[in-house]
Amino acid sequence: EPEVTQTPSHQVTQMGQEVILRCVPISNHLYFYWYRQILGQKVEFLVSFYNNEISEKSEIFDDQFSVERPDGSNFTLKIRSTKLEDSAMYFCASPLAGGLNTGELFFGEGSRLTVL
Amino acid sequence: GENVEQHPSTLSVQEGDSAVIKCTYSDSASNYFPWYKQELGKRPQLIIDIRSNVGEKKDQRIAVTLNKTAKHFSLHITETQPEDSAVYFCAAIGYNFNKFYFGSGTKLNVKP
Numbered sequence: 759e760p761e762v763t764q765t766p767s768h769q770v771t772q773m774g775q776e777v778i779l780r781c782v783p784i785s786n787h788l789y790f791y792w793y794r795q796i797l798g799q800k801v802e803f804l805v806s807f808y809n810n811e812i813s814e815k816s817e818i819f820d821d822q823f824s825v826e827r828p829d830g831s832n833f834t835l836k837i838r839s840t841k842l843e844d845s846a847m848y849f850c851a852s853p854l855a856g857g858l859n860t861g862e863l864f865f866g867e868g869s870r871l872t873v874l
Numbered sequence: 875g876e877n878v879e880q881h882p883s884t885l886s887v888q889e890g891d892s893a894v895i896k897c898t899y900s901d902s903a904s905n906y907f908p909w910y911k912q913e914l915g916k917r918p919q920l921i922i923d924i925r926s927n928v929g930e931k932k933d934q935r936i937a938v939t940l941n942k943t944a945k946h947f948s949l950h951i952t953e954t955q956p957e958d959s960a961v962y963f964c965a966a967i968g969y970n971f972n973k974f975y976f977g978s979g980t981k982l983n984v985k986p
Contacts, residue, residue: 791973801910801918801963801976814972849917862908863974865917 760784762852762866770872774839779869781833781850791851791863792825792835794818801849807833840873847871876901878966880977888985893954895980897964898946904966907947908974909938912961921962922949954984 763782771777783790792804806813810827824836837844850866877900887893899907905926910918924931924938924947931938935954940947951958961981965974 800978803973803975806973862920862923865919867917 760852760854760864762850762864764848764850764866764869766869767867768870768872770874771840773842773873777837777840777844777871779835779837779848779850779871781835781866782831783833783850783852783866784854784864785831787852789813789853790827790833793849793851793865794846795849795868796843796846804835804848837871840871842873845871845873876904876966876975878964878975878977880964880980882980883978884981884983886983886985887954889954889956891954893949893951893958893982893984895949895962895964895982896946897948897966897977898944899966899975900945901966902942902945906967907938907940908965909949910963910965910976912963912979914960918963951982954982956984956986958982959984 762784765780769777788809790807793801794804795801802818803816805815805819805825807825822838826834847868847870849868851863854862854864878897880897885893908923909921911921912918922933922936922938924940926942929940935952937950959982961979963979964977967974
Protein backbone atom coordinates (compact mmCIF):
# COMPACT_ATOMS: atom_id res chain seq x y z
CA GLU A 759 0.00 0.00 0.00
CA PRO A 760 1.30 3.50 -0.76
CA GLU A 761 2.57 5.62 2.09
CA VAL A 762 1.47 9.09 3.04
CA THR A 763 2.96 9.75 6.45
CA GLN A 764 1.79 12.51 8.76
CA THR A 765 3.22 13.84 11.99
CA PRO A 766 2.29 14.48 14.69
CA SER A 767 -0.69 12.18 15.05
CA HIS A 768 -2.09 14.44 17.74
CA GLN A 769 -1.10 17.91 18.89
CA VAL A 770 -2.58 19.96 21.68
CA THR A 771 -1.81 23.67 21.65
CA GLN A 772 -2.88 26.88 23.26
CA MET A 773 -4.88 29.43 21.30
CA GLY A 774 -2.60 31.87 19.53
CA GLN A 775 0.30 29.47 19.22
CA GLU A 776 1.85 28.42 15.93
CA VAL A 777 1.45 24.86 14.76
CA ILE A 778 3.28 22.99 12.02
CA LEU A 779 1.86 19.76 10.66
CA ARG A 780 4.07 17.59 8.50
CA CYS A 781 3.42 15.21 5.66
CA VAL A 782 5.58 12.95 3.58
CA PRO A 783 3.52 12.26 0.47
CA ILE A 784 3.87 9.43 -2.01
CA SER A 785 7.36 9.76 -3.36
CA ASN A 786 7.94 11.45 -6.70
CA HIS A 787 4.41 12.78 -6.85
CA LEU A 788 3.87 16.41 -7.75
CA TYR A 789 0.35 16.95 -6.43
CA PHE A 790 -0.37 17.26 -2.72
CA TYR A 791 -3.41 18.33 -0.85
CA TRP A 792 -4.42 19.35 2.64
CA TYR A 793 -7.94 18.65 3.81
CA ARG A 794 -9.55 19.39 7.14
CA GLN A 795 -12.27 17.52 8.98
CA ILE A 796 -13.90 19.05 12.03
CA LEU A 797 -15.18 16.31 14.32
CA GLY A 798 -18.31 14.72 12.90
CA GLN A 799 -18.33 16.87 9.80
CA LYS A 800 -17.32 16.46 6.21
CA VAL A 801 -13.89 16.53 4.67
CA GLU A 802 -13.12 20.09 3.53
CA PHE A 803 -10.57 21.14 0.96
CA LEU A 804 -7.89 23.55 2.21
CA VAL A 805 -5.20 23.79 -0.42
CA SER A 806 -3.61 22.00 -3.34
CA PHE A 807 0.06 22.17 -4.13
CA TYR A 808 1.58 21.36 -7.48
CA ASN A 809 5.20 21.48 -8.48
CA ASN A 810 6.19 23.46 -5.38
CA GLU A 811 3.49 26.09 -5.71
CA ILE A 812 0.01 26.56 -4.35
CA SER A 813 -2.34 25.55 -7.11
CA GLU A 814 -5.62 26.38 -5.45
CA LYS A 815 -6.86 27.28 -2.00
CA SER A 816 -10.23 27.48 -0.35
CA GLU A 817 -11.73 30.34 1.61
CA ILE A 818 -10.80 28.46 4.79
CA PHE A 819 -7.14 28.84 3.84
CA ASP A 820 -6.70 32.43 4.98
CA ASP A 821 -3.57 34.36 5.88
CA GLN A 822 -3.11 32.29 9.02
CA PHE A 823 -2.31 29.24 6.91
CA SER A 824 0.71 28.52 4.78
CA VAL A 825 2.18 25.49 3.07
CA GLU A 826 5.74 24.73 2.20
CA ARG A 827 7.89 22.01 0.84
CA PRO A 828 11.07 22.92 2.65
CA ASP A 829 13.33 20.08 1.62
CA GLY A 830 11.81 18.58 -1.49
CA SER A 831 10.10 15.71 0.30
CA ASN A 832 8.36 16.92 3.46
CA PHE A 833 5.25 18.99 2.96
CA THR A 834 4.17 21.23 5.85
CA LEU A 835 1.00 23.05 6.83
CA LYS A 836 1.55 25.93 9.20
CA ILE A 837 -1.11 27.70 11.20
CA ARG A 838 0.40 30.93 12.48
CA SER A 839 -1.92 31.82 15.33
CA THR A 840 -4.32 29.03 16.14
CA LYS A 841 -7.94 29.64 17.01
CA LEU A 842 -10.35 27.36 18.83
CA GLU A 843 -12.15 26.66 15.56
CA ASP A 844 -8.95 25.29 14.03
CA SER A 845 -9.44 22.18 16.15
CA ALA A 846 -9.89 19.42 13.60
CA MET A 847 -8.27 16.45 11.92
CA TYR A 848 -5.95 17.57 9.15
CA PHE A 849 -5.35 15.14 6.32
CA CYS A 850 -2.57 15.26 3.79
CA ALA A 851 -3.45 13.55 0.53
CA SER A 852 -1.67 12.56 -2.62
CA PRO A 853 -3.08 11.12 -5.85
CA LEU A 854 -1.86 7.65 -6.67
CA ALA A 855 -1.45 8.60 -10.28
CA GLY A 856 -0.27 11.82 -11.85
CA GLY A 857 -3.40 13.81 -11.29
CA LEU A 858 -6.81 13.53 -9.69
CA ASN A 859 -8.70 12.63 -12.83
CA THR A 860 -6.50 9.61 -13.33
CA GLY A 861 -7.03 7.83 -10.07
CA GLU A 862 -7.43 7.58 -6.36
CA LEU A 863 -6.67 10.29 -3.85
CA PHE A 864 -4.79 8.59 -1.04
CA PHE A 865 -5.09 10.07 2.43
CA GLY A 866 -2.59 10.00 5.24
CA GLU A 867 -3.65 8.91 8.71
CA GLY A 868 -4.25 12.49 9.74
CA SER A 869 -3.02 14.88 12.42
CA ARG A 870 -5.52 15.71 15.12
CA LEU A 871 -5.15 19.30 16.30
CA THR A 872 -6.74 20.37 19.56
CA VAL A 873 -6.67 24.08 20.36
CA LEU A 874 -7.39 25.01 23.97
CA GLY B 875 -17.44 25.56 -8.15
CA GLU B 876 -18.94 22.15 -7.65
CA ASN B 877 -21.57 21.48 -5.01
CA VAL B 878 -22.09 17.93 -3.78
CA GLU B 879 -25.15 17.06 -1.73
CA GLN B 880 -25.40 13.74 0.07
CA HIS B 881 -28.24 12.01 1.86
CA PRO B 882 -29.24 10.54 4.15
CA SER B 883 -26.97 11.83 6.89
CA THR B 884 -27.58 8.69 8.92
CA LEU B 885 -28.76 5.26 7.87
CA SER B 886 -29.49 2.31 10.08
CA VAL B 887 -30.08 -1.13 8.56
CA GLN B 888 -30.33 -4.68 9.77
CA GLU B 889 -27.48 -7.01 8.94
CA GLY B 890 -28.12 -8.61 5.57
CA ASP B 891 -30.27 -5.76 4.26
CA SER B 892 -29.22 -3.39 1.51
CA ALA B 893 -28.13 0.21 2.00
CA VAL B 894 -28.34 3.00 -0.54
CA ILE B 895 -26.67 6.39 -0.26
CA LYS B 896 -27.36 9.12 -2.79
CA CYS B 897 -25.43 12.14 -3.97
CA THR B 898 -26.10 14.93 -6.40
CA TYR B 899 -23.61 17.26 -8.01
CA SER B 900 -23.94 20.56 -9.78
CA ASP B 901 -21.13 20.81 -12.31
CA SER B 902 -21.87 18.93 -15.50
CA ALA B 903 -18.15 18.96 -16.31
CA SER B 904 -17.35 16.69 -13.34
CA ASN B 905 -16.29 13.31 -14.67
CA TYR B 906 -14.97 11.27 -11.77
CA PHE B 907 -16.94 10.22 -8.70
CA PRO B 908 -15.24 8.27 -5.90
CA TRP B 909 -16.77 6.94 -2.73
CA TYR B 910 -14.78 6.88 0.47
CA LYS B 911 -15.34 4.90 3.66
CA GLN B 912 -14.13 6.36 6.94
CA GLU B 913 -14.07 4.26 10.07
CA LEU B 914 -14.03 6.02 13.41
CA GLY B 915 -10.75 7.85 13.93
CA LYS B 916 -9.30 6.63 10.67
CA ARG B 917 -8.52 8.19 7.32
CA PRO B 918 -10.98 8.10 4.40
CA GLN B 919 -10.30 5.15 2.13
CA LEU B 920 -11.50 4.67 -1.41
CA ILE B 921 -13.95 1.82 -1.80
CA ILE B 922 -15.24 2.32 -5.33
CA ASP B 923 -15.28 4.95 -8.03
CA ILE B 924 -17.00 5.61 -11.32
CA ARG B 925 -16.22 7.70 -14.34
CA SER B 926 -18.73 9.56 -16.41
CA ASN B 927 -18.37 7.27 -19.40
CA VAL B 928 -20.12 4.39 -17.56
CA GLY B 929 -23.43 4.15 -15.81
CA GLU B 930 -22.73 1.42 -13.29
CA LYS B 931 -19.82 -0.32 -11.66
CA LYS B 932 -19.85 -3.25 -9.27
CA ASP B 933 -17.30 -4.74 -6.92
CA GLN B 934 -18.62 -7.70 -4.95
CA ARG B 935 -21.24 -6.33 -2.53
CA ILE B 936 -20.68 -2.72 -3.51
CA ALA B 937 -22.01 -0.99 -6.60
CA VAL B 938 -22.19 2.57 -7.79
CA THR B 939 -24.60 3.99 -10.35
CA LEU B 940 -24.32 7.28 -12.18
CA ASN B 941 -27.01 9.28 -13.93
CA LYS B 942 -25.24 12.07 -15.80
CA THR B 943 -28.41 13.65 -17.07
CA ALA B 944 -29.84 14.04 -13.60
CA LYS B 945 -26.39 14.66 -12.09
CA HIS B 946 -26.71 12.11 -9.35
CA PHE B 947 -24.86 9.00 -8.31
CA SER B 948 -25.55 6.38 -5.70
CA LEU B 949 -23.72 3.81 -3.60
CA HIS B 950 -25.40 0.47 -3.10
CA ILE B 951 -24.23 -2.01 -0.47
CA THR B 952 -25.92 -5.40 -0.50
CA GLU B 953 -25.91 -8.05 2.23
CA THR B 954 -24.64 -5.54 4.74
CA GLN B 955 -22.38 -6.70 7.56
CA PRO B 956 -21.52 -5.03 10.88
CA GLU B 957 -18.07 -4.19 9.54
CA ASP B 958 -19.74 -2.01 6.91
CA SER B 959 -20.63 0.39 9.73
CA ALA B 960 -18.74 3.62 9.03
CA VAL B 961 -19.17 7.07 7.54
CA TYR B 962 -19.35 7.09 3.76
CA PHE B 963 -18.46 10.15 1.69
CA CYS B 964 -19.19 10.72 -1.95
CA ALA B 965 -17.06 13.11 -3.95
CA ALA B 966 -16.89 14.71 -7.34
CA ILE B 967 -13.87 16.08 -9.07
CA GLY B 968 -14.11 19.72 -10.04
CA TYR B 969 -14.08 21.09 -13.54
CA ASN B 970 -10.40 21.89 -13.36
CA PHE B 971 -9.60 18.41 -12.06
CA ASN B 972 -7.73 20.04 -9.23
CA LYS B 973 -9.64 18.92 -6.18
CA PHE B 974 -12.40 16.74 -4.84
CA TYR B 975 -15.58 18.19 -3.49
CA PHE B 976 -16.91 15.92 -0.76
CA GLY B 977 -20.46 15.32 0.29
CA SER B 978 -21.42 15.81 3.92
CA GLY B 979 -21.19 12.11 4.73
CA THR B 980 -23.58 9.32 5.68
CA LYS B 981 -23.17 7.47 8.93
CA LEU B 982 -24.16 3.87 8.24
CA ASN B 983 -24.99 1.65 11.18
CA VAL B 984 -25.46 -2.05 10.47
CA LYS B 985 -27.20 -3.75 13.35
CA PRO B 986 -26.33 -7.40 13.98
